[in-house]
Amino acid sequence: MSTPNNNTKFTRLWPTLFMAVTLPGHEAANSILSSLVMQRNAEQDQMTTNYINQNFFDSDHPAINWLLQCCHQAIAEYAQESGMAEMPEVSIQAWPNVNFRGDYHNLHNHPHSWLSGTYYLNVPDQEDAETFRSDLNPGAISFFDPRGAVNMSAIRNDGQFDPEYRRVPKAGELFLWPAFLYHLVHPNLVDIPRLSISFNVVVKSKARYL
Ligand SMILES: [Fe+2]
Numbered sequence: 109m110s111t112p113n114n115n116t117k118f119t120r121l122w123p124t125l126f127m128a129v130t131l132p133g134h135e136a137a138n139s140i141l142s143s144l145v146m147q148r149n150a151e152q153d154q155m156t157t158n159y160i161n162q163n164f165f166d167s168d169h170p171a172i173n174w175l176l177q178c179c180h181q182a183i184a185e186y187a188q189e190s191g192m193a194e195m196p197e198v199s200i201q202a203w204p205n206v207n208f209r210g211d212y213h214n215l216h217n218h219p220h221s222w223l224s225g226t227y228y229l230n231v232p233d234q235e236d237a238e239t240f241r242s243d244l245n246p247g248a249i250s251f252f253d254p255r256g257a258v259n260m261s262a263i264r265n266d267g268q269f270d271p272e273y274r275r276v277p278k279a280g281e282l283f284l285w286p287a288f289l290y291h292l293v294h295p296n297l298v299d300i301p302r303l304s305i306s307f308n309v310v311v312k313s314k315a316r317y318l
Contacts, residue, residue, distance in 0.1 A: 127186050127284040131178050134280030140171040142229045142303050145204040159203035183309055186284050196317050202307035213293035221287035221308035228277040229303035237297035246297040250274040252290045
């Protein structure tokens with residue numbers, strides 16, 4: 109290893125901040141929220157795909173209000189970690205996702221939002237899934253490097269090598285990421301539904317913050 113020059117300064121440019129938090133009290137809340145989501149899914153045609161025309165948080169239900177408050181707390185933590193001096197005023201629009209066996213979400217991002225997030229109610233174990241290929245990742249979510257094809261010239265361990273960040277969420281986890289970040293949800297390959305609540309965070313009074 110070379111000896112560092114004491115004039116050397118490193119700056120990491122254009123960070124993409126991803127946050128994960130396990131919400132305290134999620135066990136009790138998740139059974140109530142899961143019932144609510146399944147009930148709404150039975151009442152509506154295309155609930156999951158019709159995400160833009162609903163707000164799951166428009167409700168007085170205590171469990172939904174609990175989740176909304178947790179989202180606000182998470183967004184405040186995210187803003188602080190981003191180095192923002194002031195927490196912007198935001199509105200949050202949410203929708204439930206019910207992925208039955210074979211369901212998935214294709215590659216997408218969430219336009220006209222600052223942040224996007226998902227809270228996980230139930231992520232069924234995929235151990236018993238019938239898969240015939242080793243490259244499948246049922247139940248996982250993948251995020252992709254927003255900087256185009258930087259991995260094309262990457263060297264192993266340089267931090268740019270793998271353009272995909274993939275993880276299998278656990279029930280009770282809340283993920284938060286910049287809305288521009290492309291992601292996809294891999295198919296659920298078991299008979300137990302994969303349940304989550306996604307949301308977009310939109311900055312109000314944008315002129316004040318830009
Ligand atoms: Fe999404």
